[in-house]
Amino acid sequence: MKIPEDKRITCITGSVWTGSRRAPRHLLVKEGYVRPEWFTTAYRITDAEYRYISETDFHLARANDEVFVHITHGGNFVGIMKEACETALAASRRGVLVVGPQELVAQVAAAIPHALVFTLKETPMQLSPHLTVAEKRGQLHRLDVDVLAPGAWAEVHRSMVEILDR
Secondary structure (H helix, E strand, O other), X not given: OOXXXXXXXXXXXXXXXXXXXXXXXXXXXXXXXXXXXXXXXXXXXXOOOEEEOOHHHHHHXXXXXXXXXXXXXXOEEEEEXXXXXXXXXXXXXXXXXXXXXXXXXXXXXXXXXXXXXXXXXXXXXXXXXXXXXXXXXXXXXXXXXXXXXOOHHHHHHHHHHHHHOO
């Protein structure tokens, strides 16, 4: 997959979450990142746009090297097709934002060496073993969040933007 030099692949994962419109994922979309459409062979696992495909279509797409990343969840497959990622890149001002489970984000980081990965954790939480390689490659940025503290999400967003603008 070709990524224009003026755009990036950014991932958010972690163990703390919010539905707030001030959450970093919503603010990054407002700032020009586009979330790619996901596929599922059964049901949704994130708040992204989804398209249903059959398991047969999934296996054919995988055999034809059309699947960018995927995981098995509850015995079904979910992920992002390469075409969906390229469409999101073309539609974005700043790049693609992938928000999802650590296993999937780790695949994005492995496929795109210059992808940035943000993991949102409460201070005592352990880093997912799925993200070890991204951490060793310098792609991972752990942001500790006290979700109950006033302004916590604004601070996380500021930290992300500072890292993204480097």
